[in-house]
Amino acid sequence: MLRTTKLLFSAVMAAAAIAVISPAQAGVPESKDPIKLAVNEWTGQHLSTYIYGALLEDMGYNVEYVTAGAVPQYAALATGNLTANPENWDNNVGEIYPKAVASGDIVLAGKLGLQTREGWIYPPYMEAKCPGLPDWKALMKCADAFGNAETFPDGRVIAYPADWGTRTTDFVKANDMPFVSVPGGSEGAMIAELKSALASKEPILMMFWAPHWIFAEMEFNWVDLPAWEDGCDEDAKVGPNPNAVHDCGFAQANVNKAAWKGMAGKWPAAYKLLEGYTLTNPDQNTMMLEVDNKGRDVKDVAKEWVAANKAKWQPWVDAAMK
Incomplete structure (x- = not known):
C-alpha cells in the first residue's frame, strides 16, 4: 500500500x-x-x-x-x-x-x-600492509600485498573497463610498476568487487571516480599519484620517468x-x-x-x-x- x-x-x-x-x-x-x-x-x-x-x-x-x-x-x-x-x-x-x-x-x-576526481582508491586497512601509502611510490615496495593467485608476486590494480581507455595500464607500464592492470567489468561489477574485498578485508586497488555514492557508504583513501603536467603523454621529459610518456597521474576531468x-x-x-x-x-x-x-x-x-x-x-x- x-x-x-x-x-x-x-x-x-x-x-x-x-x-x-x-x-x-x-x-x-x-x-x-x-x-x-x-x-x-x-x-x-x-x-x-x-x-x-x-x-x-x-x-x-x-x-x-x-x-x-x-x-x-x-x-x-x-x-x-x-x-x-x-x-x-x-x-x-x-x-x-x-x-x-x-x-x-x-x-x-x-x-x-x-566536481570530479579520478584516480586509484584502496581501503584504509591496506596502509598497515603497505607502509608509506598514500604515496604512490610505496606501491613499488609492497606490490605483493595487493596481489592475488593470478598476479603474485606482482600486485593487481583494477582499471576501468576496456572501452574507457588504457590510462591505468599506461601509467603502470610507464613507471615500471610491479603490477598487473586488469580491466574492470561494468560499474556494477567493480562495485561488487569493492564490497566483497571490504567485507573480508582483502587487498584491493582500483581506478575509480567521484562523485559516486560509494563514498557515502564505504571508506576509501586515494593514492597520491604524481601530479598531471601538460605534455606528459607526448614528452618523456615531463613527469617522474624521463624515459617514458604517460608517467604522470591522471588529468582531472x-x-x-x-x-x-x-x-x-x-x-x-x-x-x-x-x-x-x-x-x-x-x-x-x-x-x-x-x-x-x-x-x-x-x-x-x-x-x-x-x-x-x-x-x-x-x-x-x-x-x-x-
Missing part, C-alpha cells in the same frame, strides 16, 4: 511538471526526428541523460536513448548519429574527441556542474555537455535547454544511492527528480523557449 501511494504521488507530481512545461510549446518541437542521447557505462551519466531527456520529452521532443561507449561515442557525435551527451568527462576521450571539438563537429554547451554541431540549428530550444542544464554532486549522489544501492529503476529516479525540482529546471525551460 505504501509503495502504491508513493507511485501515485510520483505520477501526480510528474503530471504537474508536464503541465508547467506544456503551455510554452509554441513552435516546439522544431523537428519530429528523434534527439539521440548517449547512454554511457555508469549510473551518474545515466541519470544526467534521463533527466535531460525527460525534460525534452515533456517539451514535446521525440527522444531516443542510445547505448554508446564513453570513447567510441565521439565518432557518432561528430557525424550526428548521436545528438548529445549531457555528461561528458573530457579526460578519457581518445583521439577523435579533441579533433572533433577543434574542427567544430562536436560543440560544447558548457559545464554540467559536477571537466564535465562538459557535448553536442553534434547541427543540434542548435535543428532543435534550437533543445540545445538552449542543454546549455542551461546543470546538476550538482549532492543531486547525483542522492539519486545514485537510490539506483545502485536500493535497486531502483534509473528512469523512475530521474523522473522523480524532475517532479521534485521544478524550481531548478523551470528557469532552464523558460530560457530555452524564448
Whole structure:
C-alpha cells in the first residue's frame, strides 16, 4: 500500500511538471526526428541523460536513448548519429574527441556542474600492509600485498573497463610498476568487487571516480599519484620517468555537455535547454544511492527528480523557449 501511494504521488507530481512545461510549446518541437542521447557505462551519466531527456520529452521532443561507449561515442557525435551527451568527462576521450571539438563537429554547451576526481582508491586497512601509502611510490615496495593467485608476486590494480581507455595500464607500464592492470567489468561489477574485498578485508586497488555514492557508504583513501603536467603523454621529459610518456597521474576531468554541431540549428530550444542544464554532486549522489544501492529503476529516479525540482529546471525551460 505504501509503495502504491508513493507511485501515485510520483505520477501526480510528474503530471504537474508536464503541465508547467506544456503551455510554452509554441513552435516546439522544431523537428519530429528523434534527439539521440548517449547512454554511457555508469549510473551518474545515466541519470544526467534521463533527466535531460525527460525534460525534452515533456517539451514535446521525440527522444531516443542510445547505448554508446564513453570513447567510441565521439565518432557518432561528430557525424550526428548521436545528438548529445549531457555528461561528458573530457579526460578519457581518445583521439577523435579533441579533433572533433577543434574542427567544430562536436560543440560544447558548457559545464554540467559536477566536481570530479579520478584516480586509484584502496581501503584504509591496506596502509598497515603497505607502509608509506598514500604515496604512490610505496606501491613499488609492497606490490605483493595487493596481489592475488593470478598476479603474485606482482600486485593487481583494477582499471576501468576496456572501452574507457588504457590510462591505468599506461601509467603502470610507464613507471615500471610491479603490477598487473586488469580491466574492470561494468560499474556494477567493480562495485561488487569493492564490497566483497571490504567485507573480508582483502587487498584491493582500483581506478575509480567521484562523485559516486560509494563514498557515502564505504571508506576509501586515494593514492597520491604524481601530479598531471601538460605534455606528459607526448614528452618523456615531463613527469617522474624521463624515459617514458604517460608517467604522470591522471588529468582531472571537466564535465562538459557535448553536442553534434547541427543540434542548435535543428532543435534550437533543445540545445538552449542543454546549455542551461546543470546538476550538482549532492543531486547525483542522492539519486545514485537510490539506483545502485536500493535497486531502483534509473528512469523512475530521474523522473522523480524532475517532479521534485521544478524550481531548478523551470528557469532552464523558460530560457530555452524564448
